[in-house]
Amino acid sequence: MTVTRGxxxxxxxxxxxSSIIDDTxxxxxxxxxxxxxxxxxxxxIYLLWHRKLPTQIELEELKSQLADNARLPKEVLDHFxxxxxxxxxxxxALRSAVSLLGLYDQEADxxxxxxxxxxxxxxxxxxxxxxxxxARVRKGLEPVEPRKDxxxxxxxxxxxxGNEPEAIAVEAIDKALVLHADHELNASTFTAxxxxxxxxxxxxGITAAIGALKGPLHGGANEAVMKMLTEIGxxxxxxxxxxxKLEKKEKIMGxxxxxxxxxxxxxxxxxxxxxxxxxxxxxxxxxxxxTQIEAIVTGEKNLPPNVDFYSAxxxxxxxxxxxxxxxxxxxxxxxGWLAHILEQxxxxxxxxxxxxxxxxxxxxxxxxxxxx
Numbered sequence: 001m002t003v004t005r006g007x008x009x010x011x012x013x014x015x016x017x018s019s020i021i022d023d024t025x026x027x028x029x030x031x032x033x034x035x036x037x038x039x040x041x042x043x044x045i046y047l048l049w050h051r052k053l054p055t056q057i058e059l060e061e062l063k064s065q066l067a068d069n070a071r072l073p074k075e076v077l078d079h080f081x082x083x084x085x086x087x088x089x090x091x092x093a094l095r096s097a098v099s100l101l102g103l104y105d106q107e108a109d110x111x112x113x114x115x116x117x118x119x120x121x122x123x124x125x126x127x128x129x130x131x132x133x134x135a136r137v138r139k140g141l142e143p144v145e146p147r148k149d150x151x152x153x154x155x156x157x158x159x160x161x162g163n164e165p166e167a168i169a170v171e172a173i174d175k176a177l178v179l180h181a182d183h184e185l186n187a188s189t190f191t192a193x194x195x196x197x198x199x200x201x202x203x204x205g206i207t208a209a210i211g212a213l214k215g216p217l218h219g220g221a222n223e224a225v226m227k228m229l230t231e232i233g234x235x236x237x238x239x240x241x242x243x244x245k246l247e248k249k250e251k252i253m254g255x256x257x258x259x260x261x262x263x264x265x266x267x268x269x270x271x272x273x274x275x276x277x278x279x280x281x282x283x284x285x286x287x288x289x290x291t292q293i294e295a296i297v298t299g300e301k302n303l304p305p306n307v308d309f310y311s312a313x314x315x316x317x318x319x320x321x322x323x324x325x326x327x328x329x330x331x332x333x334x335x336g337w338l339a340h341i342l343e344q345x346x347x348x349x350x351x352x353x354x355x356x357x358x359x360x361x362x363x364x365x366x367x368x369x370x371x372x
Contacts, residue, residue: 011120012190018150018183024265027181042059048335065121065125067122067146076102077137085137090134090326090327093130095214101126105119107119111199119202126153136162150164151170176332180266187215190212196344196348198350200336211333222311222326225254228254229289229290234285238293242296242297246296254305264306271305272308274317290310
């Protein structure tokens with residue numbers, strides 16, 4: 001057997017959902033640059049699930065289905081109030097809430113195609129409701145009911161703040177959701193496919209994926225980027241801070257990628273949005289600090305920024321709590337997880353790799369009284 005640590009370069013399955021070829025990311029053959037500029041997140045959801053862009057009628061039907069399923073069961077909202085609020089990270093709350101949702105879905109264990117699609121609609125619709133509700137409950141505020149007249153992105157911001165969001169904020173969130181929707185066999189997506197390949201239900205697959213996304217080497221990177229920017233504080237401190245990190249060979253979050261070599265194609269879109277938003281909020285130093293960090297790290301280590309790097313200052317400029325950055329990632333990525341789960345069910349085979357054994361050779365059992 002040939003051992004490949006981290007499965008780097010190993011092709012584990014075939015998929016028609018997304019691809020990364022020569023540093024170009026596509027969803028069902030559409031370049032991410034094209035989609036980031038022109039498509040809404042709802043269109044991208046439909047594209048990932050149906051492998052085609054929707055007609056106007058199909059898009060309106062999807063929007064209606066999502067709006068009709070956005071409300072959370074009272075039991076889930078009540079459950080939030082039982083959490084030790086000062087100890088619970090929102091990703092842990094999200095993971096628990098998604099698992100809990102499965103208890104209140106009569107189709108949770110049904111495995112026919114229509115039932116699984118129905119569950120996909122419910123989960124996609126409820127993810128932003130979960131994140132927004134928990135964010136408010138932990139501050140002693142009541143959850144805000146979703147509205148059926150708002151877009152997916154606008155509704156999320158509305159439920160989070162209680163106020164109808166400005167157009168620039170909706171544009172920023174919608175663009176971020178499009179950019180994060182899918183990314184081939186990343187760690188959380190692979191986790192979801194491994195889970196449902198056992199014929200576990202959709203809720204189990206999404207709960208497993210959230211657990212994988214929670215780690216700082218995957219979804220948690222943008223939260224870590226904002227922590228770094230906050231620690232640096234001012235533009236004048238960037239050079240000494242970054243160079244000290246590099247000298248100590250410490251990881252600088254938001255740079256490099258396992259798959260991309262020339263750079264993450266998604267990063268430039270959030271870079272532009274970061275510049276625009278930080279100027280509007282009167283805090284351009286967040287963008288300026290980020291570009292200076294990029295210049296040093298890319299210049300010294302030839303590591304370009306990834307999608308997490310500039311998403312940090314974008315979300316911060318929207319007034320979003322830093323520990324909600326990764327849950328917002330999940331609000332988007334669940335569209336890709338669900339696409340992969342449905343695809344896995346279509347032509348399922350249990351995912352069961354092997355491991356090269358490196359322990360001791362054949363040993364004989366020794367009675368406990370004779371062990372040294």
